[in-house]
Amino acid sequence: MLAIRGLRKSFGGRTVLDGFDLRTEAGEFVALLGPNGSGKSTALRCAVGLETPDGGSVDVDGTAAMVFQKIHLVGRRNALDNVCSGALGRLPLHRSFFFPHQIREEAMQCLDRVGLADRALDRCARLSGGQQQRVAIARALCQRANVILADEPVSALDPQAAVQVMELLVDLASAGLAVVAVLHQPELAQKYAHRIVEMRTAVAA
Known part of the structure; x- marks a missing residue:
């Protein structure tokens, strides 16, 4: 479960989010639609902790993971190693270069799931764009x-x-996860999302 209440965020005096819930x-599976500058990506970045909101609250029942348009995989590493990196946050520093067997098994399960x-x-550099995005989703799953x-x-596929x-x-939503996706294709949102939230550009104070 994800609950965002009254989220506010400005950049350089420009209001991007103003009381977003x-x-x-x-x-x-919720799709966020709206014009550029309406704060869709900013809302997700605040929810996952990549941006600090100016006000409001974010409550996550469990752990949230982010999947980006720019996939940010290490192209020279294989898919398994990239997925294993999702577990870095729960490994001691001295184990971060060599993933233990149980992490590799878990990463394989995540790859199988996608x-x-x-x-x-x-x-990963040899995989197609769609395959790379699925590896990125598997990496998010490996964050548990x-x-x-x-x-x-x-958008790039x-x-x-x-x-x-x-x-x-x-x-993934059907399996019990909460999924929120920023989309620019209304037809995909209408076909796949359980609910659509349309965002509008905030009016500067």
Whole structure:
């Protein structure tokens, strides 16, 4: 569950979020739509702790993980190692260069969940854009997240890959995760999301 109440955020005197509220339950897939500058990405970044809001509150029942438009995988490393990196936050520093067997097993399960267990040892640079995005989602799962925040996860993908990623996000919600995705394609939001939240550009004070 994710509960955002009265979120406010400004950058350089420009108001981006002004009293934004959002509640997402486990098992729900919510799409955020709206024009550029309406604060969609900022809301997710505040929710996951990448930005500090000026006001309001964010409550997460469990752990939230972010999936980005720019996928931020290490291209020279294989898919399995990239997914293992999702566990870094719970490993001691001296174990951060060599992932223990139990982490690698968990990462393999995450890759299997996104349909890429057979590509575990492939370098990420050799994977397609859609496959890379699914690896990024598997990495979020390896953080043991029960809230997935996806910032334009399909905007850089071809239509077939976009459908695969959207279907994966729906499946994750059906499995009990809370999923919030920023989208710029209303037709995808209408087809796949359980609920659509439309955001508008905040009026500067």
